Amino acid sequence: MMNDSALTVNNGVAQPPMVNPDVAKLFGRRQALPEVAEYVDGILAGNVVMLSRAITLIESRRNDHQQVAQQVLEACRPHAGRSVRIGITGVPGAGKSTFIETFGGMITARGHKLAVLAIDPGSERSKGSILGDKTRMETLSADPHAFIRPSPGTGSLGGVARKTGETVILCEAAGFDYIFIETIGVGQSEVAVHSMTDFFLLLLISGAGDELQGIKRGVMEMSDLIVINKADGANIPKAQQAQAQYQSALRLFPPPPSGWTPHVLTCSAMEKTGLDTILHNIEGYIAITKANGYFEHRRREQARYRMYETINETLQNNFYRNERIAARLEQVEQRVVRGELNPYEAAAQLLMVKHE
Numbered sequence: 001m002m003n004d005s006a007l008t009v010n011n012g013v014a015q016p017p018m019v020n021p022d023v024a025k026l027f028g029r030r031q032a033l034p035e036v037a038e039y040v041d042g043i044l045a046g047n048v049v050m051l052s053r054a055i056t057l058i059e060s061r062r063n064d065h066q067q068v069a070q071q072v073l074e075a076c077r078p079h080a081g082r083s084v085r086i087g088i089t090g091v092p093g094a095g096k097s098t099f100i101e102t103f104g105g106m107i108t109a110r111g112h113k114l115a116v117l118a119i120d121p122g123s124e125r126s127k128g129s130i131l132g133d134k135t136r137m138e139t140l141s142a143d144p145h146a147f148i149r150p151s152p153g154t155g156s157l158g159g160v161a162r163k164t165g166e167t168v169i170l171c172e173a174a175g176f177d178y179i180f181i182e183t184i185g186v187g188q189s190e191v192a193v194h195s196m197t198d199f200f201l202l203l204l205i206s207g208a209g210d211e212l213q214g215i216k217r218g219v220m221e222m223s224d225l226i227v228i229n230k231a232d233g234a235n236i237p238k239a240q241q242a243q244a245q246y247q248s249a250l251r252l253f254p255p256p257p258s259g260w261t262p263h264v265l266t267c268s269a270m271e272k273t274g275l276d277t278i279l280h281n282i283e284g285y286i287a288i289t290k291a292n293g294y295f296e297h298r299r300r301e302q303a304r305y306r307m308y309e310t311i312n313e314t315l316q317n318n319f320y321r322n323e324r325i326a327a328r329l330e331q332v333e334q335r336v337v338r339g340e341l342n343p344y345e346a347a348a349q350l351l352m353v354k355h356e
């Protein structure tokens, strides 16, 4: 227990229960979970075992777990926010895990604490867990200043994004001052990662033919830094060529609202070259956007975005989980497919079901 924690219990002073009595009753029966205050004290003291257990509660679908998780989150929120949140995206094979391993190691060697999280809902490649493969990031996994947490498995993107956002809060409260959120840049997940990070790094490799092929314009446009990885050996000239091509492609975009012009850099995650310049670039961005107010502005906009995302997700869940709707959905869908009912009329009918 941390002595300077506001949650420290003074001797002789009767304290109200930290846990809602109904929840406590549930725990009484199961006798498995620590109390909210134990989680919070553990997290604030930087105890990664308690941090992991609290994250497991966040990921749980059980109501009693969710209730405790929300109380732990509320207690941790005032201690959160003081980190640099970096989104890292790139197609499979770009070298994300190699990069996170070496770049992350450089960050912890400088005295920082680094948490690595992932957003990867329902990926076929990894069965929903891009960090689940134990061979990835072996050195960083053993680093006492790093905390690596796999993606919360399959689920809707909104659900995974919410859990990741809440996990960020807990990691920050536990003293992690650098947070990496990794995603594979092949779906909507990079939009979700962008919506919860301060800095968005796109990791690319040089390839034969059209350098810009396969990278969605939108992903490039939201990037604060593009890094061409695998700039080593015979690959160096190709990497430099790709760097020039992406640099000129970026010039076609309107100036970003951050007041920062995104750069294109090269590195070799394997040979550990170019990494200093990348960290320097990130630090430069943070310094400039903190000075011009964009850093705070972006976080406030993200809070707004998350509110609407949560509303949308809740409305959608309420709709599809409604038994009366579920009972009619397939039949109405079939009528639409057969051309017996127009899609707008069908949607209107289904949307009215709850109010009938």
Ligand code: GDP
Pocket (backbone or CB within 6 Å): 090, 091, 092, 093, 094, 095, 096, 097, 098, 099, 229, 230, 231, 232, 267, 268, 269, 270, 271
């Ligand atoms: P991820 O799928 O994006 O996580 O990519 P990985 O980190 O698993 O890397 C994919 C392959 O590229 C592996 O065989 C790595 O050894 C290799 N690789 C990663 N970074 C580099 C690099 O900087 N140079 C070279 N030559 N190979 C690399």
